[in-house]
Amino acid sequence: MSDRKIELFSYKFSVYSRIVRIVLAEKGIDFETHExxxxxxxxxxxxxxxxxxxxxxxxxxxxxxxxETGPVTQYLDEAFNGPSLQPNAAPERARMRQIIAIIDSYGYWPLVRKVFSSTFKEEIDEAMLNEGLQESAPVLAALEKLVCDAGYIAAPSYSLADAHVIPMIDYFLMVPEGAAMFIRYPKLTHWWDHIKERPSTISTRPILSSEKS
Ligand SMILES: N[C@@H](CCC(=O)N[C@@H](CS)C(=O)NCC(=O)O)C(=O)O
Known part of the structure; x- marks a missing residue:
């Protein structure tokens, strides 16, 4: 639809940058990165x-x-050819937006900036980890109630909500206490078990060494 190449300003360990990279991969959009x-x-x-x-x-x-990642992914979906990543039916489209709003408003900070980040120091920051786990529980419980039974998180087909949630869950699960908590949510676990194998999930996964942020 457009011959101008997308330029992406992003950081290799950033969950929000990964959301955009997942959508670029799903749409098959060529881009260049500025780190x-x-x-x-x-x-x-x-x-x-x-x-x-x-x-x-x-x-x-x-x-x-x-x-702002939400508007960015909507723009990429709407301005470019490729599979549509926003459901047509109003309830499913609203559910997609609701799940994105939940993970942005209530999920990012506990799942990523507390639980995942608690492991950055030489010694795990137990207080931060426990606080993060406590605050993550209602977010996971809310997603467990909302996850679509038909395979993807918001609708029967892959949507921007899947792309938005994947990077945060992936980091949360890298912490053993996060992974232990996650299995208490069977529908989310089922969703994760198949979404983690998707090519766009795998190809965008950050390679974490001792350098984390
Ligand atoms: N509301 C922003 C959030 C983006 C965001 O928080 N990105 C993180 C990296 S994943 C960041 O740049 N953090 C820098 C900081 O907190 O100082 C969006 O939707 O794009």
Missing amino acids: INPFASDVPARYLNIHPFKRVPTIRHGNFTLY
């Missing part, structure tokens, strides 16, 4: 000019620049 570490103290001023909140990701498509 930005938003946690660094020396984020280039020219990046802050396009993202005043010093976060990743941002995309540029010709003269059009866009940040």
Whole structure:
């Protein structure tokens, strides 16, 4: 639909950047990456000019620049050919948006920034881990109630909600206490067991070494 190449400003360990990379893979969109570490103290001023909140990701498509992952993935879905990643039926489309809103508003911080990040230090930050696990439980319980029985998280076909939730669950499950908690949610576990094998999940998975962020 468009001959201008997408430029993606992203960070290799960032869950939000991965959401966009998953959608790019699902749509088969060619892109080039500019690596930005938003946690660094020396984020280039020219990046802050396009993202005043010093976060990743941002995309540029010709003269059009866009940040905030939800609108970015909707734009990619709507501006490019490839499989549609937003259900047509209003209830399923609303469910997709609801799941994205839940994971953004209530999930990212406990699942990723507390549970996953608690393992960054030489010694695990137990207080942060336990707080994160406690705060993750209602989020997982809410998703367990909402997950679509027909295979994908929001609808019978793959949607932007799957792409949005995958990176956060993946990091949560890398922590043994997170994985132990997750199996208490059978429908979510069933969803994960098949979504984790999808090519876009596998090809976008960050390679974590001792360098984490
Ligand atoms: N609301 C933003 C959130 C993006 C976000 O929080 N990205 C993280 C990386 S996964 C970030 O840039 N963090 C930098 C920081 O917290 O200082 C979006 O939807 O894109």
